[in-house]
Amino acid sequence: MSKQLAKDPLNIIICGVGGQGNILAAELMASALVEKGYFTSVGETYGASQRGGSVMSHIRVSASTEYGVLIPLRQADIIVSFEPTDTLRVARDYANQTTIVITDSRPNYPLGVLIGEAVYPSMEKITEELQKISGSVQIIEATRLAMDAGNSQAANILLMGSLTALPQLPIDADDFERMLEQRFFGQTLELNRKVFKLGYEQEEK
């Protein structure tokens, strides 16, 4: 028996900083869902910044109808994030008391912090607030794990492994891996497969 859609529409946000592979991750996840026959819409917000700006993708999944590409405020069911302060920024707008939050703990310092005008908050403080405003918070050191596996850039695929493992998602590991096979080959495919599995196992723990 394959997994079922936990809620209709299921609203997923994938967010982080430009250059972290957020858009590709969302595209692969949504493609896997379309292949399973779900109405899936994706909205991407990345603004003028190629690198370094906040980036957010909304994925909306339904068995019955097509939805607009943006998730209403407070209605994200799952937030997957590659950057802790962006996790909190997004959760403040989109999380509710049942939202599942999965976040990397590695900071990407904004300009104000580099310059010394702003302070980067501690992971403890961020987690504490995330726990108050969401249903559950899970920290996965995706960038470090991906770096150890061969390339920090693969953190996006690693976190897609963790997302796929959630019981709320109506897809299995094979469904996502097929998307990887469609898009990558050679060493990149091998690395992506490896980190996807790593991420999947992180969630299973």
Next chain:
Amino acid sequence: MEWMITADQPGKTYLMQGNEAVCRGALEAGIRFAAAYPGSPSSEILTMLGHVAENMELYAEWSTNETCALQACLGASFAKVRSLCVMKQNGLMVVGDALHSASLSGVKGGTVLVVADDPSAHSSTNEFDSRHQARSAALPMLEPANMQEAKDMVKWGFELSEQLQQLVMVRSVTRISHGRSSVTLGELPALKQPPAAIGEWDRLVAINWFKDAQTAKIDQARAIFEDSPFNSYKGPENPDLIIVTCGSGWLYSMEAVEVLNLQDSVGILKIGTTWPLPENFITRYLARTNKVLVVEEVDPFLEQNVANLIAYHPELKIELMGRHGQKVLPRNGELNPDVVRNALAQLTGAIYKGPETVIVPPEEAVILPPRELTFCAGCPHRASFFLLKQTLRIQEGQGVVMGDIGCYTMGGQRAGHYLFNFLCCMGAGISAAEGLGQLTRFGFDQPVIALAGDSTFFHTCMPALVNAKFHDSNMLFVILDNSATAMTGFQPHPGIGLTAMGKSAQPVSIQKVVEAIGCPVTVADPFNIAGTTEIVYELLKQPGLKVLILKQECATLAVRKRQKARVWVEPDLCRGDECGCGRFCSRVWGCPGNIWDYEAGKAKIDEVVCVGCGVCATLCPAGAIKMEGGEACE
């Protein structure tokens, strides 16, 4: 993705980006010609068509500007070849004259112009609404409400264009162009039409004689639109309120009605053919209600055209609401599901109960550092702005800096030390500098600097440079040549020697163009901070027009080609806060690769972010930043 837009799998459904759907629609229509100038959110369209051009037997080019692109399409259309032209909203403003003239002459082969607007200006300096141009130029216009329609409308647009012998405009927005949803593929044509011969007496001439023909075409379009499948009504027979909507507003409206449980009292009239309006179709539904809410992106264009229609139909008794006068929807900015749902709730008295949430009071909330836009790690613009700011600080007289449009527009913000005094549109920096530089004769003695990127140079700076040269304005024109149209995703331009179809071509040298115009030109490396600062200092002292090319490849492109050097901070050499440099590398230089290790109290390199340009190593006063291996930046 290229394989998806060319897949010979009619009936197969894929997740497609709106821009991919546009490509697919054009390929299903059998286009043989495509031209565009990059601009978010439209840029992916020609990038993909360029990649598949050879296989799909079409020609695709990145034209030097939008006017060139549209007129090239008209040329191809003259030989009865189907042509697709693509641009963003600003581009359409550049094209104004060409657009209105083309509408007078009409077209031969089907010609579709896709314009992608950017509500809320996510990646633009404005949120111009392109639709006014369709009305002004008397062109039929279609507005897709989802990705499937983006494909279907583009495809049908070619048929309509040939039927009317008129240019057809398709207006997309960011949430369509940069959104994704399911698209079911249609058939690709087996055979492509060869170009038709143009006879001695064939004409494509834009002159006022054809005004009546132009009007007849728009009337004919109106009649065709009356039966268009892109227009539909869903709702009760006699609703309390009808939402008239188009584009991305449609799905937000559907969701609002569903969430508020108003299926029995609110109807949705979706209009896909937004100019000219199918008046009979709309009037028929408006007669069933006396309250109308118009939901659309950016200006109250549909709303005011519906208002017009009501004015001509005294039998309609309607309270019209929307963005005009800010009755229920905000006048400016992008729509979203919340804004539309709240407006509908306000109008109907329906109660919305959202999920249970906890809001942390501001005094307990973590203070989040804002994530400002900044130049990428290793970006040559960071070096250029730093050295220009430095020069302006040491030379006499308050320099005035005229900015332009590109990644370097960020130079007007903190990332570029707030260098700009002036910013308008593409090519405006040098033109405005020319005017300012003429005031020397009346005693204006401040140095004037204009900046522009390489792609912008070709786009609109060349006539301005001729103007500045001929009239010998007192100014320094700095061309930030990073060998890419970087902001929109690294599209090639004439200076690079690569076409949209991936072919090598003889590059047009910016330096030679400038020299041919008769300007003295200096080429320098922005990564050589000290040397280039001296060059700028000397140039500013000279009278008349000077041109400086700061040449260094975009870091994001360069890092893909070169072996990356390892850059690190030698902890024993970094003196930390004792140094007196005030944490120069992370605080002043501001590259995301230069971070501060608060535990050690010393500088550090973020190895994930650093691209190994090594410029910070040349600037560290303690010589603590080291660099090893890798290939040097040329």
